[in-house]
Amino acid sequence: MGLRMTQGPAEEPVSLQEAKLHLNLDLADTTWDAKIQSLITAARIHAENVCRRVFVTQKYDLYLDAFPFYTYYGVIPGYVPVDQLPSAWMTMRNYAVRFRGSRIDIPFPRLQSVDAVTYIDPTGATQTLDPSLYVVDAISEPGVLTPKTNTYWPDTENTTNAVKISFTAGYGDAAAVPDGIKTWILLRVGSLFENREEVLVAYRVTVQALPYVDTLLDPYRIMGYA
Template sequence: MQDEILKRTVKPSAPVVSLADVKLDLRVDHTFEDTLIQSLIDAAVQYLEAPSGVLGKAFITQVWEMSTRGPDDDCRIYLPVTPVQAIDAISYFDSDNVEQSLTVTDFHLYGDENWAYITPKNDVEWPDLFDRLDAITVTFTAGFGAAESFVPETIRQVVRLLVTHWYINRSAVDTGTIATEIPMAAQSLIAVNRKGWNY
C-alpha cells in the first residue's frame, strides 16, 4: 500500500439525507431536537463515509488532494476515496525539488465506485521525482453526484436506520459505543455497499 497524505479541500454542498426526511422517519414534528438529530445524521455519515468510514466511499460531490511518494511498480497511483468523478490537477516536485504541473489529459483514470487509479497514457512517462512523501499530488473530485438523489438508496437508508437507532437508543450515543450498536438491517446494507476490492 502506498504512503499517502490525504486532505479534503472542498466539502459536500448538500446532505446525504435531509433533516426533514429523518424527522419524518422519527415522527418528530417539533424543532427543539433539530440540533440533536442533525448531529446524529452527521455522525452516521462520518461513520460510513471515506476516508475512514466503514464504506470507504464519498457520497456527495467533494474535492480531495492526495500526495504520495510516487507511482507503484505498475506506474499506477491509486486514489483511496471513490467513486472518482474526475482528475482536476496533478503536480509534482522534480529532481531539483521544484514544484511542477502535469497535464491531466496525459493520464488515464480507471475505476468504479470501489477503486480508482491513474496511469500515464502510452506515450507518456512519469517524470523524475524528488524523494519526499508528497512528491506527487493528485487533486480529484469524488462522490456519486452533487445531490442526495445521486447517492444509492441503500446507502441513504443506512444513514436513516443508524440515526433512528441512535435516536431511540441514546445511551449508546452517550457512552460512545455507537460503533458497536448497529442494527442488523443496517449491517446488511453496509455489507452490500462495502468496498469489495482494495489495493
C-alpha cells in the first residue's frame, strides 16, 4: 500500500496569533514569528501521527496492488457469492457479511469524500470506476469503501499500484478542529519554544512531564484498522 499527499492543509489548526498569546508574547513583535510558525507545524504533524488522522482538510492518493478479492469466509467471490449463502447463515449473522472481505479502509479520518477510483485493467488500460458502483462510508473511522450491493470489485492487471483511490480527509477548516487537539498543540509549542535544544542541561533541577497533557489526544486517536 502506498500513500501520497496531493494537497496539504491550507492553514494550521492553531494560528500564529493564538500561539503568541499562549506564549505571552507581544503580538506586535515579529522576532519569533517564523520560529513559532515552524513549531506549530511540527506539533501538528506529531499530533496527526499520534492520532492517525489529519486535522485541517488534506487530499491524498491511496495506492493498492489490487482490489480486495476474498469474502469474509476466505473464499473467492466468483465461486461462492456471499449473496447466495444459505438463509440460515444470514439469520445467524446479523451483520453485512459480504462487505467484510471487500472493504477498503481509507486512512486518515475523518473521511470527507472519495474523489476518484482508478485502476489498471487486465489489458493494461487505465479505467475510472463509476461512482455508482461503490459505496462510501464516511461515518466510520477510518472511512470505508465497498462495492455496490450485489457487485464485486473489477479485476486488475498483475502489477504494483494497480489501484488508485483519491480522497479528501480532515475535520474541515481550522475552526472545525476539536479544542482538545488545539490545546495539545499549544502546550507542545510552549514546551518546544521554552526548550529549543535536544537536551536540557541544568543543575539541581527536576524535570517532570505533566501527566495529563498527552491524554488530551486520547479521544481522537484511531487505535487500529480493521
